[in-house]
Every structure is written in C-alpha cells, then in structure tokens.
Amino acid sequence: MKTPKNWWHALITRLNTRVRPNKNEQALPALSTKTWPLYLDIVLQAFKTIVYYAVAVIAIGGVFGIGLLAGYFAAIVSNTSVPSKTAMARTLSNVDQSTNLYFVDNVELAHVKSDLIRDTVNLSDISPWVQKAIIATEDSDFYTNSGVSPKSVIRAVFSEFSGVGSQTGGSTLTQQVVKLQFLSSETTFKRKVTEIMYALRINHFFSKKNILQSYLNIVTLGRNNKGQNIAGVQTAAKGLFGKDAKDLNLPESAFIAGLPQSPSVYTPYTVNGSLKSDLSAGISRQHTVLFRMYRSGAITKKEYQDAKKFDLKADFKGHDTTNDDDTTKYAYVYNMVTAEAKSILALQLAKQDGHTQADLDKDTALDHQYLDDAQNLLTTKGYQIHSTVNKSVYDSMQSVVKNADLGYTYTSSEIDPETGEYVTDSEPVQNGSVLLNNTTGAVIGFVGGVSGELNHIYTTRSPGSSIKPLAVYGPAIENHLIGSQTMLADFKTNFTNYSVTDYGGQIQNKFISATDALAQSYNIPAVNLYNDVRQKANIKSYLTKAGINTLTANDYSQLGLALGGTDYGVSVEDQASAYTTFENNGNHTDAYVIDKIVDPGGNVIYQHKTANTRVFSPATTYIMQQMMHQVVAKGTAASLNYQLSFNTNNLIGKTGTSNDYKDIWFVGATPGVTLASWIGYDNANGTSYNLSSSASNTNLAYWAKLANAAYRVIPGQFKADQSMSAPSTVKSATVSKLTGEKTGSVTYNGKSYNISNSGGTVTSLYNDYLPGVTTSEFAIGGSAANYKQFWEYTGGKKSNGYGKVTTSTTSSTNQ
Template sequence: MSLKKGNPRSKQQQKKKDTSPVFKFNVAYRVAGSLLMIFVLGLLAVGAVAAGTGIGYFAYLSSTVDVPSKEELSHKINDIELISRMKYSSGEDIAVIKSDLVRTSVKSEEISPLLKQAVISTEDEHFYEHNGIVPKAILRALVSDVTGVGGSSGGSTLTQQLIKQQVLTSETSYKRKATEILLAMKTNQLFSKEEILVAYLNVSPFGRNNKGENIAGVEEAALGLFGKRASDLTLPQAAFIAGLPQSPIVYTPYTHTGEMKEDISSGMARKDEVLFNLYRDKQISKKEYDEAVNYDLKADFLAPAQSTQNTNNFLYNYIYDEAGEIMMNVMKVYEGDNITAEEIAADKKLYLRYLNLAKKEIATRGYTVETTIDKNIYNAMQEAVAQYGDILGGYNGKLVETGSVLMDNKTGRIYGFIGGRDYQKSQNNHAFQTRRSPASTMKPILGYAPAIDIGLIGSETMLADFPRTYKADPSKAVKNYDNTGTSTFKSVRESLKNSYNIPVVNLYDVLREQGVAKEYFDKMNINLTDGEYQHESLIVGGTDYGLTVLEQTGAFATLANGGVYNKGYSITKITDKDGNVVYEHKEDPVRVFKPATASIMNDMMRDVLQSGTGTAAKNTLYSVDNNLANADWVGKTGTSEEYKDYWFTASTPAITMSSWIGYDDGTILSTSAGHSNMVYWAYVTNYVYQRAPEIFGVDQRFELDESVIKSTVSTFTGERPGKVQMPENYTKDLSGDKTTTSYYAVDGAPQSSYRFGIGGTDADYKTVWAKYSPPVQRKKKADKRPENNEDKDKKDD
C-alpha cells in the first residue's frame, strides 16, 4: 500500500523532526537574520535621513560664520600673550602683570624634528594627509556625544585644536563645533602644514615649569623642564613634552609652587605612549624605542627654583583686581551672555567669573595700568608697619592685624595704603577687603552730620544721657563705656568729643524715624542693607557686615572736603598695546553734606584730638614732629563692642589717614589697644610726612563756612534763652542764663522749651528742671570763640 500525502504516520514523523534542537537553531538563526536585515535597512534609511538632516543642519549652523581673511586668521592663530604692566604715579614699574602662561615663540628651525614628529604621531597621525579635519573621527565623536556610548573619543585634529585655542571661545555647542570645522578646513587651505604645526607648538599649554609657572609653547616647556632649547631635546625629553598637551597639569612633573610632584608616574607613562606611537609609525627603531623607554628621564628634570618676579604682595593684587573690575565694565564681557551689570553685582559667582575673564584680558594683551600710588609714600607705609607694627601686639602667635588708607580729600586719590602686618601670614587686604564694625566712627558720619544737615541739631543741642535700653531688646542697656549714663543732658559737642553712646543713640532714634540716614551713605558708596539702617545700634557700629577702611576713609575725607564726596580711586588710566586709552578716571564729585555741615563737624572733631578721646594721637605727634602736630587735625576714635575692633581716622584740610586694628578671627583685644592704635597711627603718619610733607597741608586750616548760622543759646537748654512754660503752669525766664554759641547749618536754634533736648522721658526732664538754678548774674567774659559774645543768628534775629 503506497503512502500518500497526508499519511498520518508521515505527519507524526515530521512533527518529531520539527522539535529537534537543530531545527530550532536554524529557525532562530533565519528569523534573527531577517530581523537584522530589516534593522540594518532601517538604520541605513534613518542614517540617510540623519545624514541629510545633519548636512543641512551643518550648513545652517555654518551659514552665519564670518570667515576671516588670511591676514586675520594668521593674526589670530599666531597671536600670543603680550606683557602688561602696572605703574606708580611716577611712571616707574610696580610690576609686570603676571600672566597665567609664560610663553616664548620660536621659528620652525628652532624646534627639534623629533618633537614635531612626536606630537604628530600622538595627537594627529594623519596630519599631513587630511584637509584639516577627519570626518570619520568627527562622526565617531558625535555619536559618542549623542549616545553616551564609547566615552570621549576625541576627533580634533591639530588644526582644529589650534582653532579652538586661538580663534574660538570655550563654549560647547554644535554651532561652535560647526564653526571650528569650517575654520579648520579654511586654515588648511590658506596655510602650509608646517605653518599650522609651528603655530600649534607655539601656543599650546604644556603644564608648569620648575618655578610653578604655567607655561605654553614648546620653547618654554623645554627651558622650564630640562633647561634646554626646543631644538636641542633628546628623544625621551621630546616624547615627554609631546605628551603634555593632552592633560598638561596632570602630566607636568611640578606643582604650583615649583616643587617636584611626589608621583610623576602618569607623565612617565604618557611619555612611553608617545615613544610607542613613534615606533608604531616607524619614526624610530626598536633599539631607539627601548633605550628611550628605559632612560632615567627624572634625572633630567630641573630642580625647583624661585620665580624671578615677586608679585606676592598687597599692592600687586589690589591693583590687578581694581584693573580687572574696571575692564570688566569697560569691555562689558558679560553682555554677550545676556547678563546685566545688575545681575553681576547681585551674584558673587558671576562677578568672580567675569572678573577673572577681564583679568586674563589685562594680563595677556599688552595693557599699561597707570596708578595713583606714590612709590615713596607707599614704601614708607610698608616700612612703617614693619617697624612699628609690634606696638599693636599679638596673642599666641597671632598678629593684631591692621589696615590703613591715605587719601587726598579733594580728589579721592589713594596715595598709599597698608594691607596688613605680613603678607606671607595673611593675604587678606585689610584696607579694602576686610569689613568690620566701624564702632564709634559711625557717629560723625551717620549721626551728627546728617542731623546737622537737616537742621535737627546744632553743635550745642542737648542730648539725653539717662539710663535706657535698646527698644528692640529691653534687656540690653545702652552704655557709655562701663556706665549707663550720667542722668543729665550732654551737648552734641561734648557727646562727640567724649564719644558717649547714650546721647547719640537717642539722636539716631529720631533719624531712623525720619528715614534720612541712608541717603547720605548711599551718596558715599557705603554699602549697607536697608534693614541695617533700622538697627538702633548701627550708630555705635552695630552693622551686619561692617565697613571697609576705604569706605570710612572716604566718608571722613568728604567732611574734610567741605561735604563733597570723591570716590577713592587708585587707577588713573589704562592704555592698550598701541597706546590707545581704553579707560581714564573722571572725577565725579557728589555733594553729600552742606558746606556749613561739614565745617561744623570739623570744628567739633578738632576737639576730639585736642581734649577728647583722640588726645593720644595728637600728643604722640608732638613727640615726633611739632610741625606735623600743629597741622589742623580733626578726627574720631572708635571701639567696637567687646573690644574686637579699634579705629582712628583723622584729617587735615588736605588728606585723610585711617587706621583699623583687630584680629582676623575676632579675638578680643586688650582695653589699652585703642591707645596703642593711636600711637601707631601717629608714628606711621609721621613716617610718611618725613618722605612727602607737601601732601599734608600743614599750613591750611579748617574754617567755618560763611553759611554757618551762629545762634546764642543757653548752656542749660542748648536753645535760645527766654521764657519757658513749665508743666505746672508757670514760666521760667532763662534770659539771664550763661550762654554759648551753637552752630547750625539750617534755621538756627529754636526758643528754649520745657523738652529742650533730644531723648529723655518726662521724668528725666522733671529731674533736670528740679536741679536747675539760674547762675548769679555777672558781667560776661569773652568766650574762647570770639563769635560767642554776640548773637549772629542770620534768620532768628
């Protein structure tokens, strides 16, 4: 019986065959093959679309590229850093501005052929064959970038690297990459391979030298590592240098101080890679390779050395920072990133970012920074702090730090400054960077001067000195030194001279209510927050962040300059490499106080040195130079809470000289440190005077401005004598009282009233009136101030 199709037995046998492992593998293989073919075809289709899209996108990105001419491109790719300088007011160099890189350009014949080939074999083995780019490498890098697969695969030729370093920014975007590719191809068309290679070797970074300086270019690399010219390198030396550009700071054998790293194995391993690349490319023999790999290269490295330029000092850093800030604003380097000046001011990180960009521009482009700093004066101040700084003392190895600024009142010019006791121990510039509690030096500039300026007080207005607490903290008493008040009223003049706290806190309460203090500080560029002005203790130095010595010096110079503020400045001009002026200081005087106000304040602050808290300074001046002591000095002392800060700032009609002392960590000073600070201030001031007496204006005098209103007032009330209505419904006649002259900037003294002073409670007034008894009438004697004997009130009479 023949078997027919569909025979049950045959079907069973077939079914058995279908389940065999071999069959399953074949089926799986065929299915996988089919799927793979579909996937590949899909990829090709997607790839074709992607390639078309990519080409179109590249065309779009590069369509707006402004391709430079050969001359422009040549200038850019061969552009190297130029030396910039900062100068004293005399024109002498302060220093050459230290660039991030030390670089020397050399010609092709001055570079070892071994070094050239080592760089090509390591960085761009097809350098002589491609047209500036390697499309396959670019695609590989792009796929890695998009997919995240494959890690960093490079893709940049030497030509592209040169374009990135010299022509483009460090921005990472597809547009920048497109620009890089386009310019690399253009560069390859316009320049020979040798020109491109030499330019690359002259501009690329090569780590650090044995002085700790950052170096660029193969000549400085050869000199800084081996003490040889780039033309004289041995094979292992050339290989080591050729390996540096990939990661210069990692592979360099030196630290930032110039010391040899403890572990230089990464650099040595990189050198061996370079040697293998040369051997692979048949540029060296197996014997040369083996000898170079086994050579003790470490013995060739130069011993650490000191940099020939000392830029580690307060002056260099201060001027460099100031120039950087000026150029940041002149160049507006942030506007390209759509960032405003206001955003820069509000964000410290942004500020530092763009400041550093501006400083790099200054350091590398051949600028000249001309300053106001007088070399003789500045050096005298540094010698003085070295000679007399020990007066200030120290504790457990810590120095009592100090900061000073010497300023011209009429212009804001900074003649010199003291940044600290020892730059090697503390690089913090205490003249410009440190913000500390200004203590009682706030009283003239934030309290008394604004109050006189608005007509709230005159020089003899009475202020309550009764026990009181701070309104915001009733548990905390306001004190005058160690006492809680004299239970009397003190005149403004006496309160300022003796630096009483309670009277001025009472005065500031009124100023806070009227909201007038802030506008004065804003005009003098003193940066306090809005909230700080509401602190009762601000008037005695209770700030959140403090003031700098520069800010305080500028405020006192304003009073000494008739109430006109000039921002303190140290840079007069910045010129570029061709001598073009890119910045020049322009005076911008700002009227802060009325001339009358300033002259009244100077008249009162003269008392501080003659018979008040500042007598130690004046007496010390007499001990060193009578002529200097006889200058018309006015000023103010300051002692912060818990004795953490001491200040003394004083002016002649020509200059203002300040001194702050304190520990950086806020350690409490001795109670005698204020006296020490004034003695120290006098010694430093005299040291400068002996070098530059012409700036001090010792023959000039502060005079009361003609607009000052002089009112005859009762010495009891500080107001015009006359009849006073008492609460008990009777009057007291003060017309026979002893009188004096009170100086006003506005209106003049009011008529005496029961509540004649500022501050004090009803009980306080009841107490003082109960003690009041008219003096025995006698013939008036001439007051020391002649104008006191006649009422010259211009408005009240």
C-alpha cells in the same frame, strides 16, 4: 510592482480630474495613454520654470547676503583700531605673557604669578628640525601666504551665520601669533575679523623670521617633568629632554611640534610631573608630524622611517621636584591689585555675553566662571595693570607698622592633627589702615596687617563710636534737628529693653551741646539723638550713599547702631571712604585701587571714572567739619596735636571703641586725604582676646606715625593748610551756653527764668535755618524730671545733683 505605463496612467488619471479649462480657452485633449507625453512635457516645462525662479532667488539672495556680509565686515573694520607698527613690535618682542602690575606713576610692582614658565631664545638658537616640523604641521605655506588663510575666513563666516562650530582651528602661524599675543580668547566673528586685520598688518611690517620666532617662543606646550605648564620651544626642550632647543634632533623636534594642537592630551607628563603610563597619544601625534614633514619634502623617506623608530619614552626626563617662591615684599599690594583687576575683567567678559553684575551676584557658579576666565587673561595676555598705590607712601607705612608695638601678642600650643606634634600659634594685635584721596577715592597707601595674608582693610569689624558722624550727627544736621550747639540730654535713659551709659559707665546728668557730645564721644546724647533722627530720616540712605553697604535690617532697627553695634560691622576701607565725604563738599566717591588696564596693543580697555554721590549738603558738611575738628582740638583725639608734624588746624576725625575693647578705631582727615586705622585681634581660631583700656591712645600714636610718614612723602596731597569756606546756606546765631537757643525769658512751673548773656553765649551753626528763643524744653532727649532738675539748678539750687557725674553698675566701653 507597477509598471511605468501603469504608473503614468494613474498619474494622468489624477491630473484629468483636476484640469478645468477657462471658458475662453480650448480644453486640452482628454488624458489618455496616447496623450500623456503632452502632459509630461507640460510638467517638465513647469518644473524648469520653477527651477529657474529658484536659482534666480538664490542668486539674488546670495548677492544680497554677500553685500550684507561685506557691509558687516566693513563696519567692524571701520570701528576697530589697529595698533601702530611700534606698538605691534613691542608686543611681538614681549613674549613674557604674564601681566605687569604697576604702582602709581608707572613704577613697576610685579608680574602676575603664573604656573606657566617660559624661556625665550633667538630663532638661530632653535633647531632647524623644529622650524620645519612646525611649518609642515601648522602652516605649510607659511613663507608664501599673506598671513591669512582664506579657509579660516570662510569658516568664520559660516560659523557666524550658521551657528555651527565656534572654534577657529586651521589659522596660519601669523594668526595664531595674533591670538596668543594681541587678542582675548573670544570666538566671535568680530574677534575673527580683528585677527585677520592684525595678521595682515603684521605680515606687512615684519619678516617671516620675526613671526616664526615669536610663535616658537610663546606657544603653549603642555607640562614639564616638574608638572609646570610650559610655553616656548626652549622651555619644552629643557623640560622634556634636558637640552637646549638648538640641540633637538628630528624625532624630538617632531614631538614638540605636535604638542600645540592639544598640549594637555599630548604632553608626556602628569600634573605632578611624573611620566604618563600611556604615551600613545603623543607618539601617534609625533608620527603624524613626521609624515607631514615627509610629504612636504622637508625630510627624506629614510629620515622619516628612522625617526619613527626612535625611543622617545627612554628619552624623556624623569620626574623632578619644583621649587616655588611664593613670597614677595609687596604681597598685600600684589593680592589687592590682582583681585581688583580680576573682578574688573570678569565683569567686562560677563557684559560681553549679556550678563550684569546682578547676574553674577546671584549665580556663584557663573561668577566663578568669569573670574577664572579673567585669571587666565591676567596670566596669558600681557596686560598692564596700573594701580593708584604710591610705592614710597606704602613703603613708609610698612616701616611704621614693622616697628610698632600695638599690644600684647598671645601664644598658644595645640596638637597638629596631621603630625601629632605640638605647634605654637601666635596671635598679635592686627592692624588695617588705609590712606585715601578725598576727591577721587584713590587708595594712596595702606597697611594690610601685622602678619599673615589676610588684608585687614577689607575685614568687617564693629566701628564703635566712629560711626556717630555718619549715622547720627550728620543726618541730624541735614534734617534741621540740631545746630552745632543744640543741647542733648545726658541722663539715665529709659529706653525699652535698652540701657546705655557713657564710656566707663558714667552718666553726666546734664544737657550737653552737640559739639561737646561728639568731641567727648558721650554715648547717651548720641542714642537720644539717633532715636529722634531715625524717626524723621532714612538713616540707611545716608550710609549706603556714603558707601557702607554691610549693615543689616536688624542693625538699622537697633538703637545700638548709634554706638557701632552691628551684626557684621564695617570694613576699614569703607569707613575711610565714607569719611572722605566730609572733606569732599558732602559728596562720596567709592574707594578704588585700579586706575587703568592696558592691553598688549596699547589700548586702554578699562579706565576708572570717578562718580560723585551726594550724601550731605555743603552746609551740613561744613558744620560737621567744625564739630569733628573739636574731637582733635579738645576731645578724645586731642593727644594728636603734639604728635603730628603738620598743621592740625583743619584736621577732623573721630575715635571709636567697641564693647570690651575688641576694636579700636581712629579715622582722621585733612582737606586732601583721609587715613583710617583699626586695631584688634583676629580671634580666628576661637579665641576671644581683647585689647587693653589704653589701646585707644596706642592707636592714636600709631595713626600719627602713619600720617607723619605719608606726609613726608606727599605733603602737597594733604592740603593741610586749606580750609572749607562756609556756604551761604550755613546760618549762625548767638545762643545761650545753657540751652543752645537764643536768650530770653522762660516760664517753667509758674516761675520765670531769664536766660541772659550772663550765663555765657556761643555761636551755633545751622543748616539753612535759625533757632528760636529759649523754651522750657529746649533739648533732644530728657524727661520732665531732667528739665525740673535743670531749671531748679539754674534758679539757684546748686546741690540738686545736676551736672554731677555718676557711675552706673552697667559699664560701657564704647567711646
């Protein structure tokens, strides 16, 4: 090992090779063992200078950092609203942390179901032992602090800027009350600052007894002997020891006081309510609590020792069964509102972490994570969820469906694989109906089903001919292909790999006006028109803007879409929502059921905002209203006229029937509301039941009862007596009833025909254009043979079969 002298000699030798004096400086003496103290002094002086500079830099950086932190803190404080004393008092007293659900106008619906049960008591009814144990364990200077622990502030700052540690344990009881009652489960610096602000304010306005009482009533404490999650000392006392909180002894109190640190670890019960085989973790925690009580002077040494000897295992209650009541009169509303609220909150949480809806759509695990977090908020944070559903309207609609006879109920028997016994299943005709506000899209009322839990306003089914206004006639008018009286061909078709007939296999064998074709729901004219319009317009853009997003590329490629032929179908809510477009000046607003969400502090954290999407021009909308009214006036829904208790002069709608009567629809709208009704069998267990041929009339009668029931409750919202004024872009022309074009002379195959007023005229409406004089080929669809037949018939050959209805061997039930 080298001696210090030799070590220094080596150092001096190295320095000597590097020291080079400037030309104006006197060279330092040569390094040697005699002059090394001089050089050592130089090194030490340089080191001291470096240290001074480093300290100065650190000090300046520290001051700058403190200033930056102070500014950051101040910015958060200035942008954070703090609840009023009244709002805080309301939240502190509301220890029921389950979210409240409301119908419209603050009519209470229900609390969000939770397996967390809680019984509340006054502080005077809680054993003093519990109070002492909690304070000694969780916040030893509770009665003297200002509601905030300085160390928690320092820890928050360290975590924010170092990225080390995300938990905020060690908070005061007041801060824990704030976290449990007022804030979300975030662990961000902003949330910590908000927590501090709230804690200081609570400590200023409320007594320590108020704060302690709130904490002891809300803190989560593991499970009881039924396996239920419990909160509050009273619930724990009953669930663990079978006594009231005021009767707890010292060892029992110490055990309960130790639970908040890690309830799932220290609780004596399993998820099914049986006693754990190993209770050592909980008992060890109890001993820690007892020691802290002894150390703080809350108990004597003898009390400490006696309490440790107490046989807790023998004191715990035995396993018990739980009786849960999961039924509710408003199950459909409850499930609908909670599901929507959970989705809204999940998206908010995701956005806080920098995720988008697209991220959630493509990552199922991530989506489920945020949905679970949202569910936790709903069951623990005491939100208020305000829905758009009118309780009185909803109740009236349930009365209608309860007394309705929608068709035959099938029954079947099969062996239960678990019991080996025969069980009988019944399958009734199900219904999904929804009533929407045309302007806002708000769900006013609905029928989720005849029985079961499935909400049928969300199930997707073939829309049948109810899709014609949206996919065929609306786009055709918008793109100047037709006016209201434009002629469409209804002859035997010759499409490649596709044949179609009207309802019942009929073929009209004539040209029919667009209005009559829609009113009578003829299929061949609709397919002819769709074949034409899809070559000139993007049909998908119209349907997606109207809120229908479940159709596939294959759907759009098929002519059958004109009649509702789809891979998966359309939901009742989406179809109703799309129809509101025709009563909202051509604009679409998405259907919604959550109006706003309010946090425990009274802050609105979500407010629905109505957004309009232009689908059709005002002119197209007006023309479609006139055409769709004829469905009710003289078409497939004409029976409604004598069944409704309100003015039908402005009622529009469309029926729909899918193949083999699997799905029956009617969507009707007044200027104020739209009501859609679907009926059909679920066929969920492999059955293939169909409705009867009279099901359309059954559904229309049922729709009328629903509409009448709602009208009795909210007549003003129907706006039944209002009508839309014709926009300036709606052009009208007097046209021939035979051709749908202006009268005049036509030459066909060398023969002249005079299409005059003698054949009858009618007013036709157009979207900002006017038709020309009749030409030889005046309709959409139809072959040369069809035109030959028409002109011969017009010329006097009345026996050539034109207009004679025939029946094809291929029958269609679409209507």
